[in-house]
């Protein structure tokens with residue numbers, strides 16, 4: 001049975017590592033292969049798995065996730081079918097499941113209905129990238145009634161004065177966006193980014209902070225693992241599936257990268273924080 | 281649609297819409313990634329400051345007068361009136377504004393604001409290319425760098441405007457995603473803004489997007505309605521019976537309507553019915569859509585039952601958008617404004633009619649309003665005044681229309 005977010009982050013802490021949080025586009029490259037990918041990531045030891053609900057207008061996403069979610073849509077994926085696929089795999093997973101969805105599909109399904117469907121599919125939390133705390137009230141009530149955590153985002157552009165507003169409405173973990181841009185963009189981890197992350201983690205109190213956007217290589221993940229409770233990897237895992245000559249090869253390449261990133265999150269294995277000349 | 285009832289004005293101070301959260305009733309709001317929220321607060325504050333700053337108003341008004349050529353004329357189209365038989369038709373000639381459409385009013389206002397905010401770079405989306413040209417123009421005038429995102433389908437059908445933007449020094453970025461039209465250009469412009477929010481201001485071209493855009497764009501376009509109101513009162517000593525404007529995402533209509541909202545004046549917005557309201561190729565966001573969230577606001581939207589946005593269709597690239605600004609949704613639900621539509625074919629016929637009767641070639645977008653006027657005017661008494669926003673000129677459409685002439 002898939003875990004709660006509390007359990008997931010506690011498990012990572014116990015192993016002295018940052019939680020591995022891979023993202024998959026729901027139903028991509030096809031529903032069966034997507035389910036295989038989720039099971040494969042769970043076997044690797046991912047603590048949390050983020051499943052994207054494909055949307056026609058993903059304005060926070062770069063080209064890779066745009067393409068993967070468009071491919072899922074072209075194959076007739078709907079929020080309901082993503083949740084069916086999730087419900088099928090969830091019972092045998094150790095990882096916690098999180099949905100990433102733009103707001104309109106939630107709104108059109110109905111807030112309470114969506115929360116109920118997600119919770120009964122085994123989902124622990126929901127990320128809505130176009131729903132800032134100012135607009136999140138109605139959804140948060142529906143989510144918490146359904147027993148779901150709502151994960152909020154903070155960004156490099158977020159002033160310190162705004163953090164409390166975000167943290168106030170955030171449950172499960174805080175998603176810190178590692179770059180000023182869309183998913184899959186080129187990431188440079190500067191010492192200031194890690195300092196900012198440390199500041200955010202301090203402000204978050206006990207709430208875990210996971211960091212993502214643009215994380216593509218084990219060295220980057222290792223550097224972030226030193227400063228965060230979890231590391232999120234999306235585009236880099238979807239890219240092999242878009243580029244591979246067959247689904248089987250794509251899955252293999254994606255899981256092989258996931259394995260390397262997963263292994264880099266053990267804190268003992270991390271490179272020293274200030275020894276990152278090659279990261280840029 | 282009933283054309284017989286004249287809506288009564290509503291109480292309240294219309295200029296105070298939206299509220300501080302950017303809400304027009306349930307419509308509007310700020311549904312954007314966190315990365316942009318601080319920029320939206322900064323923009324809201326900066327806009328509030330310039331709104332109350334007489335030096336900003338003076339600077340903008342000076343440009344509107346000497347650079348744009350405002351006030352634009354209010355022209356009585358007597359031959360069209362005689363041809364249709366019925367209400368006297370007046371055209372608010374936004375086609376005569378510099379760059380050929382109303383879009384320049386907003387582009388200059390936001391360009392000046394961006395400059396005051398210390399931004400060095402402008403991002404814009406464009407459909408017909410009119411907003412892109414207006415923004416490229418403002419950027420050239422103000423010494424700002426400019427990137428315009430445009431769907432590759434629109435690049436094909438509005439080739440002339442692409443050349444104009446390049447001549448003005450802007451970079452035109454083709455967008456290949458989705459239907460390769462206006463909606464997709466907005467997506468890409470937002471993504472670019474997310475990445476370059478520190479040095480760039482995004483000039484949205486219509487009354488859409490997150491707060492404060494719908495309000496700010498409306499305010500910059502309201503010069504259309506303020507002038508028209510004063511001009512008709514000076515000329516005829518009274519208000520018109522009805523106003524009419526085409527509705528893409530809604531800025532020329534909002535700009536014309538807003539200063540009249542408290543008056544006993546009937547208002548009609550004309551959406552693009554594309555190949556027909558009964559087909560799946562139209563842009564009837566108000567006519568057939570339902571509220572949903574796209575590009576940062578809750579608004580009337582063409583969407584499937586799961587909330588996936590459906591691509592719009594119109595022969596007029598500038599009307600090819602699956603949503604309509606939040607204030608229009610609010611006014612529709614209140615019953616203050618009527619919304620109707622004209623098809624591709626009707627718009628083309630109206631374009632030809634106005635060209636031949638009045639020697640004015642309207643933009644295909646504006647021709648939708650003319651098409652609706654050919655239905656409404658004959659049903660009104662001859663002493664009634666129908667005031668139409670002629671939002672732009674048709675030069676940009678000649679290549680697209682050339683094929684039709686040969687048939």
Ligand SMILES: Cc1ncc(COP(=O)(O)O)c(C=O)c1O
Nearest residue numbers: 410528529530531532598671672
């Ligand atoms: C001449 C003209 N009229 C109307 C429109 C539609 O936009 P809106 O509804 O914002 O006025 C456009 C958009 O490109 C246009 O170029």
